[in-house]
Amino acid sequence: MVLPRRSDAQSLEAIARNASSFRRIAARIPTYLTDLRENPAWLPMFVLARTMPGRRVHWLTAKSVKPTENSNATMFAGVDRNTVVEALRSEGLFSGFFLPSSIQQEITHFAKQTPCFGNFDRRLEFLPTDHLVAEGDFGRALLSGHYFERILKCDAALAVQRDPLLHEVAAHYLGAQAQLITTRVWWSFPTQSVSDAEKNLASLDKYHFDLDDWRMLKFFFYLSDVDNDCGPHVYVRGSHNRRIIKHQLTLLVGHPADEVLGAYGTDNAITLTGPAGLGFVEDPFGFHMGTVPKQAPRLMMEVGFGVSRPSRRRFHGEPVIR
Numbered sequence: 001m002v003l004p005r006r007s008d009a010q011s012l013e014a015i016a017r018n019a020s021s022f023r024r025i026a027a028r029i030p031t032y033l034t035d036l037r038e039n040p041a042w043l044p045m046f047v048l049a050r051t052m053p054g055r056r057v058h059w060l061t062a063k064s065v066k067p068t069e070n071s072n073a074t075m076f077a078g079v080d081r082n083t084v085v086e087a088l089r090s091e092g093l094f095s096g097f098f099l100p101s102s103i104q105q106e107i108t109h110f111a112k113q114t115p116c117f118g119n120f121d122r123r124l125e126f127l128p129t130d131h132l133v134a135e136g137d138f139g140r141a142l143l144s145g146h147y148f149e150r151i152l153k154c155d156a157a158l159a160v161q162r163d164p165l166l167h168e169v170a171a172h173y174l175g176a177q178a179q180l181i182t183t184r185v186w187w188s189f190p191t192q193s194v195s196d197a198e199k200n201l202a203s204l205d206k207y208h209f210d211l212d213d214w215r216m217l218k219f220f221f222y223l224s225d226v227d228n229d230c231g232p233h234v235y236v237r238g239s240h241n242r243r244i245i246k247h248q249l250t251l252l253v254g255h256p257a258d259e260v261l262g263a264y265g266t267d268n269a270i271t272l273t274g275p276a277g278l279g280f281v282e283d284p285f286g287f288h289m290g291t292v293p294k295q296a297p298r299l300m301m302e303v304g305f306g307v308s309r310p311s312r313r314r315f316h317g318e319p320v321i322r
């Protein structure tokens with residue numbers, strides 16, 4: 001057997017990477033085209049918001065917030081808004097919200113009783129407790145299960161979405177224009193033989209940054225215990241504030257781990273593990289990813305803020321599937 005020379009092996013790896021990137025972009029093209037049709041202002045954002053000069057100019061439009069003393073009704077007692085905002089500015093990440101256990105349990109109970117949609121596809125509807133059976137019935141791996149608008153029937157989820165502390169953090173970080181742009185709850189399941197395109201749609205196993213708006217913030221809450229084997233979220237601290245030229249002058253939002261960690265520092269990759277109820281907030285322009293659970297499903301909630309008019313479809317994180 002003739003082993004490939006090092007340079008041949010490197011070229012093969014580069015070809016494989018490009019093919020994988022192409023499959024990941026191809027999976028997103030229908031969503032991008034729909035975004036453009038729904039809102040032509042999406043295009044300049046999509047092109048320019050990945051460049052540091054474009055972003056800096058847009059940050060100048062952030063309006064200052066009038067002082068309010070409104071955090072009394074928050075469910076996150078003990079969390080100081082300024083501490084969160086300062087951590088976001090310097091690191092892009094703050095971890096340390098805890099959902100009251102009654103809220104966490106109510107959302108989890110709702111999620112276990114309510115059929116979800118597999119791989120973002122409304123044709124793949126199943127009860128999460130029947131995940132394995134559903135994989136057999138549909139004859140395919142089911143990597144994720146989303147509730148889309150169904151989650152708005154859960155009062156506890158609405159209470160998290162409306163919590164004044166989240167809105168205040170968003171306004172102080174993004175500017176007074178901050179508005180709610182997403183609310184979603186979903187499962188990530190341990191599963192076999194899943195394609196790159198499916199992982200891409202679920203934002204799993206590939207460092208990427210989000211470009212759904214000029215300025216964004218995402219609060220995530222674990223609704224199940226998450227250790228290293230249960231699909232933890234990973235965030236590259238500080239990468240929201242700097243960007244190598246290669247990552248600005250490219251259409252790709254996803255980049256290989258070695259390249260991302262080489263540019264922004266291996267030590268800055270923070271793997272977020274913790275008990276059900278743990279919450280964290282990040283500036284999703286920083287590189288981040290979910291990971292595919294190996295042992296047990298992960299249930300997660302996201303409440304996202306941006307500064308532009310949200311689309312109804314994107315509000316629940318729904319891509320366009322062909």
Ligand SMILES: O=C(O)CCC(=O)C(=O)O
Pocket residue numbers: 188202203204210232233234284288289290291302
């Ligand atoms: O599932 C996760 O932890 C990652 C989600 C994500 O990457 C995103 O919402 O952009």
